[in-house]
Amino acid sequence: MIISRTRKELEIALNKLSEIPGKLALVPTMGNLHQGHLSLLKIAKKKASKTISTIFVNPLQFAPDEDFETYPREENCDILKLVEEGVDLLFAPNVNEMYRQNSKTTINVGGLTDCLCALSRPGFFDGVATVVTKLLLQALPDIAIFGEKDYQQLLVIKRFTTDLDIPVEIIGAPTIREKDGLALSSRNIYLDPKSRSIAPSMFSILSQHASNISNGSDIKKSLKLARQNMHDLGFDKIDYLDLRNSQTLETCSDLKRPSRLFAAAWLGSTRLIDNLTVT
Ligand code: AMP
Secondary structure (H helix, E strand, O other), rough: EEOOOHHHHHHHHHHHHOOOOHHHHHHHHEOOOOHHHHHHHHHHHHHHEEEEEOOOOHHHOOOOOOOEEEEEOOHHHHHHHHOOOOOEOOOOOOHHHOOOOOOOOOOOOOOOOOHHHHHHOOOHHHHHHHHHEEEEHHHHOOOEEEHHHHHHHHHHHHHHHHHHOOOOEEEEEEOOOOOOOOOOOOOHHHHHHHHHHOOOOHHHHHHHHHHHHOOOOOOHHHHHHHHHHHHHHHOOOOEEEEEOOOOOOOOOOOOOOOOEEEEEEEOOOHHHHHHEEEE
């Protein structure tokens, strides 16, 4: 696997890869790789003959009170995992390489970013959209793969690549979970044993209420009850628990398919998110 640290090195490596025929797939990450990330790489390997992954902890998507400094960085382990998955190229720039000192441009996506995570994390989606735009323009992949775990992020990325005519196919990949249902996340290591034992109930409560709504339960009552269940089981603060249209993220007062249930809630100082489709 080639490792590029600078845009120049990336350009040289991409030139080399261009000699191999077939599609190029991109899988952007912030590192500390787990089976969720690796599942995206496996999809990339199936869909393309060349795979590039990136590891970049993007300061633009962290608020000042968030964990940018302490975000888990495990590059040596990550490199071994990427090699094992057969990734051809890793782009792992530092912050100064990614953002020029006098950089003044950010990407803002309207509509999809006035709800859910955007309300509790102002600026987050601008940060994501800006770095993903840069990575797509730097690597010019044919396809790029993102997890449904971050479903709103996936929609935002699909929106701006379409709006900005970036010639790439964005592919969503299913959420990979622990055996007990907890969605894998690099931040799960922050959970202490008590919080870790409560965390999977976010998925079980969402699953239960998704099934109830699907079977005709009143949506407002179900959402209220789901919130109550989460509080009772020990979640500290619920940022949102909503049923929304899967494409527009508009709230649904009746069950218009396709819809998804979305939740974000805190266990101590750790914020968990999850979502699932209501069939
Ligand atoms: P991150 O390193 O958290 O920025 O995530 C990088 C990519 O991995 C994003 O596209 C995420 O949506 C995806 N991802 C994170 N966790 C999971 C998971 N449990 N299952 C599938 N994809 C995931």
